[in-house]
Amino acid sequence: xxxxxxxxxxxxxxxxxxxxxxxxxxxxxxxxxxxxxxxxxxxxxxxxxxxxxxxxxxxxxxxxxxxxxxxxxxxxxxxxxxxxxxxxxxxxxxxxxxxxxxxxxxxxxxxxxxxxxxxxxxxxxxxxxxxxxxxxxxxxxxxxxxxxxxxxxxxxxxxxxxxxxxxxxxxxxxxxxxxxxxxxxxxxxxxxxxxxxxxxxxxxxxxxxxxxxxxxxxxxxxxxxxxxxxxxxxxxxxxxxxxxxxxxxxxxxxxxxxxxxxxxxxxxxxxxxxxxxx
Amino acid sequence: xxxxxxxxxxxxxxxxxxxxxxxxxxxxxxxxxxxxxxxxxxxxxxxxxxxxxxxxxxxxxxxxxxxxxxxxxxxxxxxxxxxxxxxxxxxxxxxxxxxxxxxxxxxxxxxxxxxxxxxxxxxxxxxxxxxxxxxxxxxxxxxxxxxxxxxxxxxxxxxxxxxxxxxxxxxxxxxxxxxxxxxxxxxxxxxxxxxxxxxxxxxxxxxxxxxxxxxxxxxxxxxxxxxxxxxxxxxxxxxxxxxxxxxxxxxxxxxxxxxxxxxxxxxxxxxxxxxxxxxxxxxxxxxxxxxxxxxxxxxxxxxxxxx
Amino acid sequence: xxxxxxxxxxxxxxxxxxxxxxxxxxxxxxxxxxxxxxxxxxxxxxxxxxxxxxxxxxxxxxxxxxxxxxxxxxxxxxxxxxxxxxxxxxxxxxxxxxxxxxxxxxxxxxxxxxxxxxxxxxxxxxxxxxxxxxxxxxxxxxxxxxxxxxxxxxxxxxxxxxxxxxxxxxxxxxxxxxxxxxxxxxxxxxxxxxxxxxxxxxxxxxxxxxx
Numbered sequence: 001x002x003x004x005x006x007x008x009x010x011x012x013x014x015x016x017x018x019x020x021x022x023x024x025x026x027x028x029x030x031x032x033x034x035x036x037x038x039x040x041x042x043x044x045x046x047x048x049x050x051x052x053x054x055x056x057x058x059x060x061x062x063x064x065x066x067x068x069x070x071x072x073x074x075x076x077x078x079x080x081x082x083x084x085x086x087x088x089x090x091x092x093x094x095x096x097x098x099x100x101x102x103x104x105x106x107x108x109x110x111x112x113x114x115x116x117x118x119x120x121x122x123x124x125x126x127x128x129x130x131x132x133x134x135x136x137x138x139x140x141x142x143x144x145x146x147x148x149x150x151x152x153x154x155x156x157x158x159x160x161x162x163x164x165x166x167x168x169x170x171x172x173x174x175x176x177x178x179x180x181x182x183x184x185x186x187x188x189x190x191x192x193x194x195x196x197x198x199x200x201x202x203x204x205x206x207x208x209x210x211x212x213x214x215x216x217x218x219x220x221x222x223x224x225x226x227x228x229x230x231x232x233x234x235x236x237x238x239x240x241x242x243x244x245x246x247x248x249x250x251x252x253x254x255x256x257x258x259x260x261x262x263x264x265x266x267x268x269x270x271x272x273x274x275x276x277x278x
Numbered sequence: 279x280x281x282x283x284x285x286x287x288x289x290x291x292x293x294x295x296x297x298x299x300x301x302x303x304x305x306x307x308x309x310x311x312x313x314x315x316x317x318x319x320x321x322x323x324x325x326x327x328x329x330x331x332x333x334x335x336x337x338x339x340x341x342x343x344x345x346x347x348x349x350x351x352x353x354x355x356x357x358x359x360x361x362x363x364x365x366x367x368x369x370x371x372x373x374x375x376x377x378x379x380x381x382x383x384x385x386x387x388x389x390x391x392x393x394x395x396x397x398x399x400x401x402x403x404x405x406x407x408x409x410x411x412x413x414x415x416x417x418x419x420x421x422x423x424x425x426x427x428x429x430x431x432x433x434x435x436x437x438x439x440x441x442x443x444x445x446x447x448x449x450x451x452x453x454x455x456x457x458x459x460x461x462x463x464x465x466x467x468x469x470x471x472x473x474x475x476x477x478x479x480x481x482x483x484x485x486x487x488x489x490x491x492x493x494x495x496x497x498x499x500x501x502x503x504x505x506x507x508x509x510x511x512x513x514x515x516x517x518x519x520x521x522x523x524x525x526x527x528x529x530x531x532x533x534x535x536x537x538x539x540x541x542x543x544x545x546x547x548x549x550x551x552x553x554x555x556x557x558x559x560x561x562x563x564x565x566x567x568x569x570x571x572x573x574x575x576x577x578x579x580x581x582x583x584x585x
Numbered sequence: 586x587x588x589x590x591x592x593x594x595x596x597x598x599x600x601x602x603x604x605x606x607x608x609x610x611x612x613x614x615x616x617x618x619x620x621x622x623x624x625x626x627x628x629x630x631x632x633x634x635x636x637x638x639x640x641x642x643x644x645x646x647x648x649x650x651x652x653x654x655x656x657x658x659x660x661x662x663x664x665x666x667x668x669x670x671x672x673x674x675x676x677x678x679x680x681x682x683x684x685x686x687x688x689x690x691x692x693x694x695x696x697x698x699x700x701x702x703x704x705x706x707x708x709x710x711x712x713x714x715x716x717x718x719x720x721x722x723x724x725x726x727x728x729x730x731x732x733x734x735x736x737x738x739x740x741x742x743x744x745x746x747x748x749x750x751x752x753x754x755x756x757x758x759x760x761x762x763x764x765x766x767x768x769x770x771x772x773x774x775x776x777x778x779x780x781x782x783x784x785x786x787x788x789x790x791x792x793x794x795x796x
Contacts, residue, residue, distance in 0.1 A: 009298075167670045170637050175684045175721070176657035186672055322710065322740040455738065458621075458767050484740050530745035532770035538745040 014266045021263040028074050028256065036072035038065050039225055050244055057248035061237065070249050073227040074256060080137060080226070081207030084144035088206065089199040092149040096156025097191075100164065101183070110153065117150040126209060130218045140219040144206045152198040159194055163187055193271040200264035204257040211253055227253045279478040280334075280447055282309040285346035287329055287338070304329060306503045307346070308572055308579070311478040311495075313446070316469060318481040318489035318510075320527075321499035327482045328373075331449045334480075335370055336360040350447065366395040369445035373452045375432040378424040384435050385410075385420030388442055395443025409442040413468065430461040437468050448472055448479045454488045466492045486513070486531065495578075498524045501554070508578040520580040522558045552583065587611040587634065587660060587729045587761055591643035594629060603629055607643070611729060611761040616752075618776035619765045627765050631731045634763070635662035647728070657684075661722040665734040667714035671706050677717050678702040684721045695720050695750055712743035719747070723754060729761040737766065748775060 043063035051058040057066035099110035117125075129143035163169060163186070172182050213219035214228025222229050227249050234245035285307040290300045307330065311317040321327045332338050334348070336357055348355040350363065360368075378387055389406050397405055410420060413434040419427075427435060433453065440448055450469055454462035470492040473479045483489050489496065490510050498506045498521065505521050512518035519525045530538045552558075552565045564583050572581045592607040603626040611617055619627055632638045634645055636652040645652055647659050664670045671680050681687045681702070695716045706714055715735060722730065730751070736744040752775065755762050764775055 167664055168672050171662070171670055172683060173655075174636060174658045174661065175724075176655070177683065178655065189674060320740075322712070322743070459769075462767075484738065486741060527741050530741040532745075532768060532774045536745050536748075536774045538742050538749065 011270070014270050017266045018263060018270070021259045021266075024256070024259050025078070028071065028078065032071045032075035035068050036075065037068070039068035039070075039072050040064070048242060050242075051248075058242075058244040060233075060242075060245055066244065066248050069225045069230060070227070070252050073225045073230050073249060074252050076220075076224060077207055077211050077227045077253065078256065080140055080210045080220075081144070081203055084141045084210060085148065085199065085202040085206035087141065087145035088148040089152060089195065089202055091145065092152035092198070093156060093191075093195060095149065096153045097160060097183075097187075099153070099157045100160035101179075107157075110157070114150040114153055117147060122147060122209075123212070126213055127216065127218050130213055135218060135221070137220060140210050140213050143213065144209050148202055148205055148209075152195075152202065155194060155198060156191060159191055160187055163190055197264055197268040197271065200260065200267055203260040203264070207253070207257055207260070279313050279351060280309070280311045280480070281347075281349045282307060283347040284308065285330075285333065285344065285348065287333055288343045288345075289339075290341050290343075302502065304333075304502050306572075307499070308504050308507075309480075309497055311447070311480060313478050314473055314476050315494045316473045316479045316481055316492050318483065318493035318496045319499050320483060320486055320489055320496060322484060327484075327499060328451055331370060331451045331480070331482055334449060335364055335368060365391070365445075366443055367445055368447045368449070369395070369440035369443060371437050371440040371448060371450045371453060373455065375424050375427065375436065377436065378432075378439075380424050383421050383423055384427070388420075388435065388439050391439040392442040395445065397443060405442055409438040412441075413438055429457055430464065433457065433461060433465045434468070437465065441468075441472060446477050448477055450479060450481045452483055453481065454483065454485060462488055463491070486527065487533065498527070504572060504579070504581060506578060506580050506582075507572075512578065520575060520578070521582050523554055586613070586646075586648060588646045589630075589634060589643065590646070592630075592633060592640050592645070593642035594626070594633060594638070594640050602641075605642075609634075611763060613728065613761050614756070614759045616755070616762040616764065616776045618772035619763060620767060620769065620772060628733050631662055631733045631763065631765060634729075635660045635731055637662065657724065657726045659726060659728040660731065661724075661727045661729070662731045662733060663715075663718055663722055663735045665737060667711060667718045668706055670718055671714065673706050675705075676702070677704055677706070677709065680706075680717060681721055684724045687720060688725075691720055691723060691754075694754065696746065712739050712747070715739065715743075715747065719751065723758075727760065729763070730755065731763045731765070733765045734767070735764075736771075737768070744771075 041064065043059070043065075045063065046055075046059050047061055047063035049055060049059045055065060055067065057070055059065055060069070095110050095113075099107045125147050126143045129146055130139040133139035133142045169182060169186055172186060177185075210219065211226065211228040211231070214226050215232045216228075217232070219228060220226045222233075230249040231246060234242070234249070237245050285304060286302060287304040288300050288302045290298050309317065309319070319327055319330065329338065329342075333342075333344055334355075338344065350359075350368070353359070355363075378384065385406060388409060389402050392402050392405050392409075393399065406420065407417070410417070415431065415434055415438075419431065419435075424432065424435075437453075448469070453465045453469065457465065466488060469479050469481060473492075473494075481489055481493060486496075490513055493510045496508050496510055496513065497504055498508070500523055506519070506524045508519060508524070513528065519528055526538065529535050552570055554565075558565070570581045570583045572579045587610070589607060589609040592609070593602060593605045595602045607630070609617075609630075619630075621627060629638065633640050636645070636658050652658060652660065678687075681692075697713075697716050697720060701709060701713055701717070709717070732751075736747055739747070748771075751762070754760070762775075764772060766772055
């Protein structure tokens with residue numbers, strides 16, 4: 001394990017990267033569970049202190065430990081993002097399969113909806129939906145879920161449509177198999193890897209948008225230390241020189257979002273039949 | 279022009295989880311082609327033969343390993359030398375029209391092939407026109423896209439991409455697969471014409487009869503290795519063919535007796551001895567002990583203890 | 586009897602007709618050959634006869650009834666490229682099982698070794714895959730077999746071996762066979778009943794010649 005990372009062959013490297021990402025995420029959740037509540041403790045004598053040895057991220061104007069707040073905020077952001085992305089992927093799967101298998105009219109309707117979804121400015125749509133649903137966690141999840149499905153729908157629709165023209169699918173029909181059987185045994189196993197990768201790559205978008213919504217004030221209430229909230233609050237204090245209030249949460253968000261991206265790309269590399277056998 | 283000695287190609291691939299396995303697909307391939315000669319490589323449809331073309335061009339996938347000696351025009355063909363010769367002195371006629379970019383017009387693609395083979399920019403248009411005219415393609419075909427070409431036209435365009443430059447070694451990978459006899463005959467005629475101008479042509483195919491129409495020499499390739507090298511004239515009847523596999527192949531043709539006297543060898547066996555001993559009718563003790571070497575007999579070469 | 590009456594087909598309303606008013610009749614036990622220039626519609630005709638495409642005009646009947654829309658079709662088609670006719674993620678034994686429980690005697694006759702069943706299609710050669718496709722197509726409910734250049738990608742030994750077996754099986758089961766191929770010598774060896782030639786750009790009638 002301690003050998004030079006680049007010397008290891010491709011599949012081992014991919015799996016190690018995936019493992020690394022999973023360890024990072026478990027660390028965040030575990031850390032938040034163990035240490036997150038410290039972020040609520042106010043300690044006025046220790047306020048506005050820059051990062052130091054016992055305060056890795058410094059303290060804010062109320063003396064609350066930024067490290068604990070960031071951890072808890074990250075956990076909340078990840079949870080919201082994951083929930084929203086999963087809903088979105090579920091919608092994409094249903095729409096994609098329907099468009100590819102249920103005839104021309106359904107296909108036209110779904111494609112039109114995809115086009116509308118992709119043409120509308122993303123942030124505007126998110127704010128509208130979140131506002132209409134009353135904000136809060138529920139609003140954010142619904143808003144993100146309702147706006148991220150078009151891209152994955154297109155991918156699934158294209159994949160299934162191409163599959164259905166394959167010789168072996170038509171042959172399966174001629175051998176007497178029903179549509180349901182073909183969908184379950186031929187189509188779904190083929191689509192599953194693409195779907196998984198699409199789902200993983202949806203997470204970064206969802207997490208960032210959830211944080212963004214909260215930053216703008218249309219998401220979670222300011223009482224929950226979500227990353228967006230932390231960033232919004234830090235804006236006021238930047239001019240007084242408390243740079244760590246913005247840097248720490250921002251950096252944490254970017255790193256965890258990138259980790260999801262790396263995870264998604266590596267899982268795709270692992271599942272891609274071309275690189276699978278190398 | 280080209281001399282290959284003891285070429286072997288191995289692939290490593292994953293079996294399950296992180297375990298790897300090495301498979302030897304080609305072992306001990308010997309081949310040589312002189313200028314003006316058409317050498318046909320005949321074997322089963324599948325891994326070995328197309329890999330030979332890819333190995334000669336240096337475009338094997340990353341998990342492949344090549345061993346053996348390959349010389350081109352008398353000098354060793356190292357990967358560095360290959361990178362400079364590829365496309366300019368060694369050209370490939372691909373198997374199917376899917377090798378062409380579906381979004382570019384065929385004239386543009388042939389022009390690019392000409393450019394890559396070293397022709398100067400100002401000579402390219404005339405060279406392209408000449409190449410198209412040589413294969414009896416109308417001028418407007420240059421503006422067509424690959425999907426508009428019929429089977430025969432596609433075959434001619436693919437040949438043009440390889441011959442528009444000044445390549446001296448042409449590799450033709452299954453040039454007649456899927457074609458009707460008339461178009462196939464045309465394609466082979468082009469290859470013969472190329473050889474007559476002094477180039478060396480390596481024709482890789484599984485179809486013996488079409489190969490014999492234009493080939494000078496035939497290499498029979500089976501179980502990952504060269505089994506026999508014979509002249510095309512030797513294939514007129516069973517008499518001159520030496521290796522049992524070649525004789526079985528010849529007898530199995532529909533124009534001959536259409537009987538398979540030998541079980542087809544599907545893959546190489548790693549055990550010692552001759553890989554054909556399980557299905558050969560003339561085998562005896564010595565066949566099980568050691569794998570035979572390629573011996574010269576008359577005009578050709580045979581890998582059999584009893585030839 | 587497999588009967589095509591006044592069959593006509595084109596790929597879309599703007600395209601030209603591939604053939605028009607085509608009649609073909611195949612009786613059980615008969616071996617019919619089909620050859621002709623490429624791209625003229627031989628494979629399309631095979632797909633129409635097997636029910637993969639619906640004819641623009643005319644009909645295809647098996648024993649007096651139209652081809653079934655669902656359920657096992659008594660007319661089975663074998664493709665030129667077996668690797669496209671199987672699901673690449675399935676093992677050989679799953680591919681065989683798709684048509685129902687495999688018949689051990691049939692597997693033995695076709696020369697399918699038990700070791701092949703645990704392999705994936707990319708690990709099997711063209712000949713091995715084609716035999717598996719044959720075993721899948723030759724169920725007890727199959728009455729007609731359409732072989733669309735089935736062995737043109739295989740070497741002569743494998744070709745001879747496969748055709749010997751297919752002839753034996755079709756003789757014992759009284760199957761109707763349609764062989765599509767460019768190889769005149771092959772058709773001569775296999776089909777000693779009737780041969781169709783596609784002539785003209787747009788086929789107007791198939792001529793049935795007894796050789």
